[in-house]
Amino acid sequence: MLHSVEAARAGAVLTVDLGAVRANYRQLAAMARARCAAVMKADAYGLGMEQVAPALAQEGCTVFFTAHLDEGIRLRPLLGPGCAIYVLHGPPPGTAGDCAAHGLVPVLNDPGQLHEWRALARALGRELQAAIQLDTGMSRMGIAPADLAALSADPGWLDGLRPVLVMSHLASADEPAHPMNAAQRERFERLRAILPGVPASLANSSGIFLGPDYHYDLLRPGAALYGINPQPGNPNPLRQAVSLHARVVQVRTAIDGDVVGYGCHHVVAGARRIATVSIGYADGWLRSLSGRGQARIGGQVVPVVGRVSMDSMGLDVTGVPDSLVQPGAEVELLGPTLTVDDVAAAAGTIGYEVLTRLGSRFHRRYR
Structure with missing residues (x-):
C-alpha cells in the first residue's frame, strides 16, 4: 500500500x-x-x-x-x-x-x-x-x-x-x-x-x-x-469504500512494569513488543480508541495499547513475526475485516463520525 x-x-x-x-x-x-x-x-x-x-x-x-x-x-x-x-x-x-x-x-x-x-x-x-x-x-x-x-x-x-x-x-x-x-x-x-x-x-x-x-x-x-451499514445489527448489504494503512515508526521491547503512552494508563505485564504507528487524533483517528482499538498486521489482529496521542499510537505486536514489524511496515486500520462500523463500535460512536474525521494529512489514493 x-x-x-x-x-x-x-x-x-x-x-x-x-x-x-x-x-x-x-x-x-x-x-x-x-x-x-x-x-x-x-x-x-x-x-x-x-x-x-x-x-x-x-x-x-x-x-x-x-x-x-x-x-x-x-x-x-x-x-x-x-x-x-x-x-x-x-x-x-x-x-x-x-x-x-x-x-x-x-x-x-x-x-x-x-x-x-x-x-x-x-x-x-x-x-x-x-x-x-x-x-x-x-x-x-x-x-x-x-x-x-x-x-x-x-x-x-x-x-x-x-x-x-x-x-x-x-x-x-x-x-x-x-x-x-x-x-x-x-x-x-x-x-x-x-x-x-x-x-x-x-x-x-x-x-x-x-x-x-x-x-x-x-x-x-x-x-x-x-459503505456504512444502514441496518445496524444486520449484515451490511453494501461494500466498504475505504481502507486505511499507517506505517510503523519504531519497535521496542517493553519489560514488566513499563508504561506505554501518556498518563501511564497502560502498564506492561511481562515482556511485550510495542510498535509505534504514525497515526493519531490529529489525523482524525479517535482518541477514544485508546486501549480499545485494533489493527491488523500480516493477517494478525493486534490491540491498541496506551493512549492515542496527536501523531502516534502504540500497538502490542508481541507474537507477530519480526519481519512484518519493521520501521516502514504497513499496518491496516480500516479494511475488509476492520470495517468503519467495527472501528466506530470500538470507539463508542457511529461510522459517520469515523469517516468524516479522516484527516487531510493522509496520502489519498483513488481507484
Missing part, C-alpha cells in the same frame, strides 16, 4: 474505492422506482467530493445534496449543467444571491429563508426553484407545522417561487421498529398536501430500507453510499 514517494512521506494512506461507491449507488437506486440522489456533505463524508461526485455522475446520478452553501459552490463546477444541487441548510442570511448565481437550489427551512428567496425572485424578475423542508417531528430542520399554517394562509406565499421538492428527514430510520418512523411518515403525508403535485422525498440511507412507503419520488442516501 505504501509504495509511492508521496505515500512514504505521509504518515498513513487512505485508499478510496470509487468502484465500491458506484456499486453502492447502483444497488440503492435499484431498490425503488424513485430517482436516487447522492449526499455530498462533509466532503462526501470525508472521501473527497472532487473525486466522488464525478464518479457518481458517470453512474447516472443527476441530483446532489450538500449541507452548506460553500459546499454547493465547490460542487457546481464538478458537475454538468444538467445536475441539480440542493443546499440542505438553505442560504444563510444575505447570501441568497450567491445561491442563485451558482445555480443552486436552496432547501428552505424557515419563514425567514422563504421570504429572502422570494425577495430575490422579485428583484431578479424571474421565478426561482426551491425545495421546501417540513419538520415532521425531529425539531432540527424544516418549517414547523404552525409556521407552515401561517405562511400558507396567504394565497401568495409562494409567489415568485417554483417548488421542485418537498422533503423531510427521518429521525430513527436505523431502528425499523421505532414508532417514530410511521409517525413521521403520517405527518409528512398530511403536511405535504399543502404542496400538491410537488415531488416528495423522505428516505435517507436507512429510510430506503424501510420499504416503498418511504420512497416517494427521490431517495437521499449519504452514509450508505460510502
Whole structure:
C-alpha cells in the first residue's frame, strides 16, 4: 500500500474505492422506482467530493445534496449543467444571491429563508426553484407545522417561487421498529398536501430500507453510499469504500512494569513488543480508541495499547513475526475485516463520525 514517494512521506494512506461507491449507488437506486440522489456533505463524508461526485455522475446520478452553501459552490463546477444541487441548510442570511448565481437550489427551512428567496425572485424578475423542508417531528430542520399554517394562509406565499421538492428527514430510520418512523411518515403525508403535485422525498440511507412507503419520488442516501451499514445489527448489504494503512515508526521491547503512552494508563505485564504507528487524533483517528482499538498486521489482529496521542499510537505486536514489524511496515486500520462500523463500535460512536474525521494529512489514493 505504501509504495509511492508521496505515500512514504505521509504518515498513513487512505485508499478510496470509487468502484465500491458506484456499486453502492447502483444497488440503492435499484431498490425503488424513485430517482436516487447522492449526499455530498462533509466532503462526501470525508472521501473527497472532487473525486466522488464525478464518479457518481458517470453512474447516472443527476441530483446532489450538500449541507452548506460553500459546499454547493465547490460542487457546481464538478458537475454538468444538467445536475441539480440542493443546499440542505438553505442560504444563510444575505447570501441568497450567491445561491442563485451558482445555480443552486436552496432547501428552505424557515419563514425567514422563504421570504429572502422570494425577495430575490422579485428583484431578479424571474421565478426561482426551491425545495421546501417540513419538520415532521425531529425539531432540527424544516418549517414547523404552525409556521407552515401561517405562511400558507396567504394565497401568495409562494409567489415568485417554483417548488421542485418537498422533503423531510427521518429521525430513527436505523431502528425499523421505532414508532417514530410511521409517525413521521403520517405527518409528512398530511403536511405535504399543502404542496400538491410537488415531488416528495423522505428516505435517507436507512429510510430506503424501510420499504416503498418511504420512497416517494427521490431517495437521499449519504452514509450508505460510502459503505456504512444502514441496518445496524444486520449484515451490511453494501461494500466498504475505504481502507486505511499507517506505517510503523519504531519497535521496542517493553519489560514488566513499563508504561506505554501518556498518563501511564497502560502498564506492561511481562515482556511485550510495542510498535509505534504514525497515526493519531490529529489525523482524525479517535482518541477514544485508546486501549480499545485494533489493527491488523500480516493477517494478525493486534490491540491498541496506551493512549492515542496527536501523531502516534502504540500497538502490542508481541507474537507477530519480526519481519512484518519493521520501521516502514504497513499496518491496516480500516479494511475488509476492520470495517468503519467495527472501528466506530470500538470507539463508542457511529461510522459517520469515523469517516468524516479522516484527516487531510493522509496520502489519498483513488481507484
